[in-house]
Structure formats: structure tokens, C-alpha cells
Amino acid sequence: MADNHLGPGEGAILMRILIVEDETMVARNLSRLIREIGAWPIESLDHAYSLDEAEQHLKTQVVDLLFLDLNLSGEDGFDLLSGLVARPFQTIIVSANIDQALRAFEYGVIDFVAKPFKPTRLAQALNRLNNKGDATEAGKGNAKLLGIKISGKIKLVAVEDITFIRAAGRYSELVLKDGTTSIHEKNLTQLVMILPEQFQRIHKSHIVNLALARNILSNPGSKYELMLDEGTILPVGRVYIGHLKKRLL
Amino acid sequence: MRTTTDILMILFLLIAAPLAIAVDEGTLPSKKIFDLHMQEGDDPAWRLRAFDSSDWPVAKRVKIRAFNEITLPEKVAWLRSAPLNIAPAFRRAPVALHVFSGASYQIYWNGILIGENGSPSDTPTEEEPGFVENHFYIPSEAIRAAGNVIAVRYSAHSYKKLSIPLTVSINVKAHRITDYDQLAGHIPAFLMIGAIGAAALFFGSLFVKRRDDRGALWLTIMFTMVTLQAVLETLLALTDLSFDWYAVRMLGIFVFSYGAGLALNLFVLTYFQLLKLRHFVLISANVAALAAVPFYFNNLNTLSHFTLALFVIAALSVTSYALSLKKRGAVALWLALTLFGLSFFVGYAMFLDSIYYVAMAILASTLLVLQANAFREADRQTSEAKLRLNRLELELLKRQLQPHFIMNTLTALSEWILTSPKASVDMIDALADEFRLLNAFSGEKLVSLTNELDLCHAHLKLMSYRQDQSYRLITEIEQADMQVPPAIFHTLIENALTHNRYSGTDGTFRLQQRTTGEGRIEFALTTPPAIQKRRERTQGKGGGVGLSYVKARLDEIWHTDFSFKDGTTGEHQWRTIISVPAKVPS
Numbered sequence: 001m002a003d004n005h006l007g008p009g010e011g012a013i014l015m016r017i018l019i020v021e022d023e024t025m026v027a028r029n030l031s032r033l034i035r036e037i038g039a040w041p042i043e044s045l046d047h048a049y050s051l052d053e054a055e056q057h058l059k060t061q062v063v064d065l066l067f068l069d070l071n072l073s074g075e076d077g078f079d080l081l082s083g084l085v086a087r088p089f090q091t092i093i094v095s096a097n098i099d100q101a102l103r104a105f106e107y108g109v110i111d112f113v114a115k116p117f118k119p120t121r122l123a124q125a126l127n128r129l130n131n132k133g134d135a136t137e138a139g140k141g142n143a144k145l146l147g148i149k150i151s152g153k154i155k156l157v158a159v160e161d162i163t164f165i166r167a168a169g170r171y172s173e174l175v176l177k178d179g180t181t182s183i184h185e186k187n188l189t190q191l192v193m194i195l196p197e198q199f200q201r202i203h204k205s206h207i208v209n210l211a212l213a214r215n216i217l218s219n220p221g222s223k224y225e226l227m228l229d230e231g232t233i234l235p236v237g238r239v240y241i242g243h244l245k246k247r248l249l
Numbered sequence: 250m251r252t253t254t255d256i257l258m259i260l261f262l263l264i265a266a267p268l269a270i271a272v273d274e275g276t277l278p279s280k281k282i283f284d285l286h287m288q289e290g291d292d293p294a295w296r297l298r299a300f301d302s303s304d305w306p307v308a309k310r311v312k313i314r315a316f317n318e319i320t321l322p323e324k325v326a327w328l329r330s331a332p333l334n335i336a337p338a339f340r341r342a343p344v345a346l347h348v349f350s351g352a353s354y355q356i357y358w359n360g361i362l363i364g365e366n367g368s369p370s371d372t373p374t375e376e377e378p379g380f381v382e383n384h385f386y387i388p389s390e391a392i393r394a395a396g397n398v399i400a401v402r403y404s405a406h407s408y409k410k411l412s413i414p415l416t417v418s419i420n421v422k423a424h425r426i427t428d429y430d431q432l433a434g435h436i437p438a439f440l441m442i443g444a445i446g447a448a449a450l451f452f453g454s455l456f457v458k459r460r461d462d463r464g465a466l467w468l469t470i471m472f473t474m475v476t477l478q479a480v481l482e483t484l485l486a487l488t489d490l491s492f493d494w495y496a497v498r499m500l501g502i503f504v505f506s507y508g509a510g511l512a513l514n515l516f517v518l519t520y521f522q523l524l525k526l527r528h529f530v531l532i533s534a535n536v537a538a539l540a541a542v543p544f545y546f547n548n549l550n551t552l553s554h555f556t557l558a559l560f561v562i563a564a565l566s567v568t569s570y571a572l573s574l575k576k577r578g579a580v581a582l583w584l585a586l587t588l589f590g591l592s593f594f595v596g597y598a599m600f601l602d603s604i605y606y607v608a609m610a611i612l613a614s615t616l617l618v619l620q621a622n623a624f625r626e627a628d629r630q631t632s633e634a635k636l637r638l639n640r641l642e643l644e645l646l647k648r649q650l651q652p653h654f655i656m657n658t659l660t661a662l663s664e665w666i667l668t669s670p671k672a673s674v675d676m677i678d679a680l681a682d683e684f685r686l687l688n689a690f691s692g693e694k695l696v697s698l699t700n701e702l703d704l705c706h707a708h709l710k711l712m713s714y715r716q717d718q719s720y721r722l723i724t725e726i727e728q729a730d731m732q733v734p735p736a737i738f739h740t741l742i743e744n745a746l747t748h749n750r751y752s753g754t755d756g757t758f759r760l761q762q763r764t765t766g767e768g769r770i771e772f773a774l775t776t777p778p779a780i781q782k783r784r785e786r787t788q789g790k791g792g793g794v795g796l797s798y799v800k801a802r803l804d805e806i807w808h809t810d811f812s813f814k815d816g817t818t819g820e821h822q823w824r825t826i827i828s829v830p831a832k833v834p835s
Contacts, residue, residue, distance in 0.1 A: 029661070
């Protein structure tokens with residue numbers, strides 16, 4: 001894996017996509033549409049028939065975006081989903097059952113596209129990933145749970161229990177209300193896309209849960225800091241201060 | 250609520266029956282004559298009061314029935330009573346002799362002829378048979394306070410053919426003009442005829458409505474038999490009975506007792522679902538009854554009792570067995586049968602006259618309650634089966650309408666339209682075929698095997714287009730005209746395709762149908778080799794809904810008489826073997 005690869009939203013040039021879909025013709029249709037839409041320059045566009053095949057692929061290849069059929073071989077997709085959303089790539093669900101959409105969003109997927117695919121809708125989903133530079137944005141997703149890996153097992157954390165998130169190399173570190181921390185495999189840019197609006201990026205290395213923010217501290221030299229309810233003080237980046245002030249007032 | 254009604258019903262019958270018997274008690278005096286002297290021969294002097302017959306042999310008294318057993322004479326014979334006292338109490342009403350016997354006779358009171366029954370004679374041809382039961386009024390001036398003598402000149406050629414000991418019962422009684430006592434004695438039987446007759450009609454009409462209810466059939470037969478038996482029992486009270494008809498009556502009582510006992514056992518066996526015991530139970534009861542015939546051949550009355558008792562014992566044995574199996578209703582029936590059985594011993598003397606009816610009323614009401622409950626249960630099962638069928642219908646429909654099926658098909662179709670319009674037309678045809686057949690199947694419990702196979706072919710063709718694979722079904726069919734539940738093989742194939750991935754080179758399913766021994770048909774459906782390791786896990790677990798659909802459909806037609814086995818075979822292949830009877834139950 002290339003060290004300089006930043007993933008979508010942080011300057012990725014070539015997209016690596018994996019489609020997990022047990023129906024050949026559906027996968028073929030989806031591949032063709034993705035290529036035709038051309039939202040991203042594509043480095044690879046692969047197809048796995050099953051989760052097992054997908055796992056094999058993920059062991060050897062880096063993936064930026066996963067298209068997942070929720071109804072794989074009759075198995076309950078949500079069991080698999082909780083594991084997948086903990087990973088360092090974004091997931092778009094493709095499914096015939098639109099009644100599963102709400103729940104899928106709560107699990108932290110970036111979009112949900114119904115079958116059969118409408119090119120415009122698919123393009124919209126692909127473009128959601130392409131929001132580079134819009135670092136002032138608040139959370140754009142609907143996730144209520146974040147999957148985290150603890151000694152190989154997936155545990156679901158309620159997003160409202162997160163106080164703030166800080167960058168930790170390629171990953172992120174979630175700091176929870178009870179003071180414990182957990183590593184999440186997605187980076188901050190990826191997380192902003194799936195977290196709900198109450199989460200706000202305040203620094204290149206910090207996202208905060210505004211529900212727990214108290215006030216902005218103004219320091220000499222135009223340096224700003226944010227004080228949280230439980231007393232923690234976090235740095236605020238210059239590019240974010242305007243937006244943050246608006247939201248807190 | 251239901252239990253309360255049951256208890257009230259039984260209580261009512263328990264109270265009503267003894268009340269009915271209580272009416273039986275006559276209030277006027279009567280006296281049974283037991284000291285009867287017999288003499289074969291014929292002498293007019295033997296009618297006279299003054300004649301001394303004390304050296305004649307005395308008739309044997311049949312204690313339990315208060316009868317005298319008398320000689321069946323070759324020619325004419327005489328009976329004379331010991332001198333009788335008539336108490337003043339008798340004077341309250343006209344005094345009569347009540348005579349019950351199978352003989353033809355002339356009867357004298359103190360030498361005066363007071364009546365005749367038929368006409369006695371030395372030869373069979375000249376004898377005129379009379380009636381079994383008679384009343385003869387005694388002129389009041391002929392009655393003395395003491396030393397009265399009854400003399401009977403009789404013959405019994407007609408009676409001989411009945412092979413029953415000749416008995417006579419003579420009763421001196423103060424007698425009302427209307428024979429109130431006589432009728433009152435039969436009130437329990439009258440009540441019984443009404444109640445049991447109504448029960449017979451009730452169950453008969455239910456059986457007509459629901460032909461498959463064997464329990465109702467046996468109860469109809471049993472209650473009809475008991476009703477007819479009771480009618481014969483009470484015939485004496487309603488009409489004068491000739492000897493010939495008396496014999497028919499006795500034979501009828503025996504036949505109806507036997508029939509009722511048989512039907513009772515068949516009901517009990519059916520009710521407790523123990524029909525496998527029927528040969529054992531019925532043969533032993535019949536053999537025992539048959540064994541009794543030599544002993545009681547000349548006494549149909551006792552034979553009737555004995556046969557009925559044997560059948561009650563048989564029914565009681567079956568019920569005891571059912572009780573040990575904790576079958577529903579076994580306790581109630583066991584108690585009722587035990588009571589019924591005990592009444593044979595307790596009330597033997599008057600058994601078929603009164604106690605019998607009380608015991609029968611209790612037994613009948615218990616059977617009524619049991620059968621009513623069985624009806625309720627059957628009703629519940631019927632409506633459940635109906636619900637289950639509706640659910641199966643819905644399940645089948647849902648599978649075809651579920652988004653996963655339709656949306657994946659449409660997605661694949663839109664891809665084919667763009668890449669190969671010809672293939673997309675074929676795919677639409679296959680989809681239409683599948684929907685058309687499924688629509689034809691809706692509401693059917695059985696469809697022809699040919700149609701079922703057409704559905705499988707259509708589905709495989711559609712799936713071939715959906716997965717750009719080459720699926721097909723090869724069949725080896727022995728009886729194409731067979732009927733099968735709708736969409737069972739279609740479901741198994743669909744299940745296999747949902748839970749597995751097959752190689753692009755070999756997508757062949759195989760269905761073999763063959764006739765096995767014992768009139769059964771076996772189907773073996775084999776899938777192509779799967780290329781996914783996890784297929785066994787998903788086949789075993791994930792196929793739940795589809796498999797239970799297939800099993801429920803088989804169960805609906807053949808109940809438990811089918812077998813369903815599946816497992817791996819060969820190279821990652823899955824084989825399902827279904828065995829069903831060759832015949833579909835009507």
C-alpha cells in the first residue's frame with residue numbers, strides 16, 4: 001500500500017472500487033454505469049460474488065469504495081455491515097429493499113442506492129465522496145453507530161457517546177464520554193462524511209461533538225481553542241473558527 | 250364456562266334418571282305367588298279349590314327375576330297355588346291377576362274360570378298361542394279372606410321353539426283401570442328413548458355433514474342401537490305381545506346390545522386414536538361372547554347382558570390404556586364406563602328395566618361431551634389448516650413479488666437491453682412464463698408434475714439470464730401424470746440458487762422420479778457442484794423458509810406419510826430426496 005495514498009476526499013487521484021454482488025448481471029450493470037458516470041478516475045473496479053471473496057480481495061488490495069449488496073446469498077447484510085463500516089473505506093449499499101436504507105445509514109454507510117440503478121442517482125452517490133476542500137463542513141451523514149475493532153472483534157459505539165475524535169496517523173482515535181479511547185480505521189475526512197451534523201471539524205486533526213461543547217477561548221495571537229463540558233480544551237484551526245462561531249452562537 | 254356446562258349437564262342427567270325411577274313405586278298392594286305346584290296331565294277336578302295338590306312337585310323359583318321356572322310339558326299340565334290370604338287392603342280397588350308367561354292357558358280362581366290366554370292343547374296344532382303379559386280381574390264375590398287357590402291349565406308347544414326355559418310370574422294385585430303402574434315402570438325407558446334417539450339423530454346429522462368423522466358414525470350407530478333396544482324393552486308396556494313377536498323381541502334386544510357394544514368399542518378406539526388395537530380388542534370381545542353362547546344359549550336375556558358386559562370391559566380396557574397414555578378425556582370416560590360396568594352387578598335383577606337406563610344416560614352424556622369436544626378440536630384443526638394454506642399461498646406469492654427477486658431481475662434486464670436486445674426478449678419471455686405458471690398455481694393444493702417442471706425450466710432460464718450462466722434441469726420421469734403440491738421443486742431450485750454459486754461450465758440440476766416398493770414414489774433432486782465452500786452451512790441453515798414451505802405443502806397432502814431427506818453428495822452437490830405415497834388421498 002502506498003504511504004502517500006490519502007483516500008477519497010484528501011486528494012486521491014485514482015479510485016479503487018470493489019463491488020460485492022452475487023448477481024452477475026447486476027454487477028456488470030453497476031460496473032458499466034460507474035465507468036460511464038466517470039465521477040472518478042478509476043484505478044481498479046473489481047467484483048466479488050460473496051463476502052468471503054471480498055475479504056480475500058481486501059487482504060491483498062487496497063479499496064477506497066465498496067458497493068455492497070445487502071442481500072447476499074440470503075444472508076443478513078447487517079451482520080456483515082457492522083464489520084465493514086469499521087474499515088478504512090467508504091461503503092455504498094446497493095439493494096432492492098429500500099426499507100433497509102434508514103438502518104444502513106445508521107450503521108455509517110455513505111449512501112444507499114436502490115436497484116435497478118438510475119444513472120443520475122448513482123452519480124449523486126459517487127459525487128458525495130468528491131467533496132475535497134470543503135473542510136469547514138459539519139457531519140454530512142446519518143450514522144448512529146460506529147464500528148470499532150477491539151482485539152479482532154467488532155464493537156458498535158453509539159456516536160452520541162463520542163466527545164471528540166482526533167487524527168491518529170492514517171486512522172482516527174475516538175474519545176468517548178467515559179474517557180476511554182478507541183481506534184477507528186477511517187480517517188477524519190471519511191468520518192465527517194458519515195457522522196451526523198452535530199459533529200464538526202474544528203482542526204485538521206480534530207472533530208468535536210458540538211452537543212458537548214461549552215465555549216470558544218480566544219488566545220493572544222489569534223489562536224483559538226474550544227472548551228468542552230467536561231473541561232477538555234481542543235485547538236481550533238484558523239480556517240474553521242468562522243464556521244464554528246456561527247454554529248455555537 | 251365450557252366445563253361448567255358439562256358438569257351441569259351430567260348433574261341434570263344424574264338427578265333426572267333416579268327421579269324417573271321413583272315414579273315406578275306402586276302405592277297399591279300386590280303379592281307375588283311363589284308356591285306353585287306342577288302336575289303333567291289333565292283333570293277338570295284340578296281346578297277346584299278343595300283339591301289337595303300338596304303332594305305335587307313345587308316349581309323352581311328364579312330368585313333374581315322373581316319368576317317361577319315351570320316344566321315345559323309334552324301335553325297339557327296344571328299349576329296350583331298354595332292357599333292364599335287376601336288382606337282387606339286389597340279391597341281398595343278391583344283385584345286382578347297379572348300373569349307373565351310364555352304358555353297358553355286357562356286360569357281359575359277358586360274353581361271359577363277368570364280368563365284365558367290363547368288355548369292350551371295336547372297337540373301343537375290345536376294349541377293357540379296367546380300373549381306374554383295379561384291381566385285377569387277376579388270377581389269380588391269370589392274372593393275369600395283366606396284359602397284362595399289359583400289353578401292354571403296350560404300347554405306351551407309354541408313356546409318350545411324359543412329354547413328358553415318356561416317361566417311364569419303370577420301377581421295378585423289391587424288394580425286400577427288405567428295401568429298406571431305398568432306405564433310408570435317404563436318411564437325411565439321412555440325418557441331414554443327420547444334422549445338417546447335425539448343423540449342418535451344429532452350425531453347422524455353431523456356425520457352426514459362431515460363424512461370423515463368416524464367418531465360421529467360410531468356414536469350414531471351406538472345410540473341408534475340403544476334406542477332400538479329401549480323401544481323393544483318398552484314394547485311390552487305398549488302392546489300385547491304374541492309369543493312369536495316375543496321371540497323376535499328377545500333376539501332384537503340381543504342384536505342391539507351386541508351392536509351397541511361393538512359401536513361403543515369402535516368409538517373409544519377412534520376417539521383415543523388407538524385403532525391399531527381394533528383387531529385385538531374386537532376379536533377378544535367377540536371370542537369371549539361366543540364362548541358364552543353354549544352356557545346361555547337358551548337364555549337370550551342373559552346372553553344380551555353378558556355380551557354387553559364383555560364389550561364394556563373391552564372398552565374399559567382400551568380406556569385404561571388411553572389413561573396410561575394420558576389421553577384427553579380418558580379420565581371422564583373411564584369413570585363413566587366403570588360406573589356403567591358396576592351397574593351390571595349392582596342392579597342385575599332389574600338391570601335392563603331401570604338401572605341400565607341411568608347408567609346408559611351417564612355414559613351417553615359423557616360420550617356426548619367427549620364427542621362435542623372432539624368436534625371443537627376438529628373444527629380448530631380445520632380452521633388452522635385453512636390458515637396454514639393461506640399462509641403458504643401468501644409465502645409463494647411473496648417470494649415472487651419480493652423486491653430482491655423483481656429488482657435484481659429488472660437490473661439484469663436493463664443490462665441485457667443495452668448489451669443484447671435479443672437476450673433481453675428471451676429473458677422477458679422466461680419471466681412471463683414463470684409468472685403465468687405461478688398465477689395458475691395460486692389457490693391449488695396440487696398441480697400436474699408437467700406444469701411443475703415447466704415452472705422449474707422457466708425459472709432456470711430466467712436465472713440463466715440473470716447470472717449469465719447456463720442453468721438447466723434434466724429430468725427422468727416415470728409418471729408424468731402425477732400430481733404434486735405447487736412449486737415444491739421450484740422452491741428447492743430457487744433455494745439452491747439463492748444460497749450457492751455454481752460454476753459457469755456446469756449448471757445442471759437433475760430430477761429423478763422413480764416408483765419404489767409399497768406403492769411409493771421417490772423424487773431425487775440433485776444440484777450442480779457448488780464452487781463456494783460455505784454452501785453447506787447456508788444450505789442447512791439459510792434454506793429455512795423455503796424448506797418449511799416445501800414440507801408444509803407435503804404435509805398438507807400426505808400428512809406425516811412423506812419423507813424429506815437432504816445432504817451433500819458428490820463434488821459439493823446437494824441432494825434432496827422426497828418420498829410420498831403414489832396415491833394422492835381424495
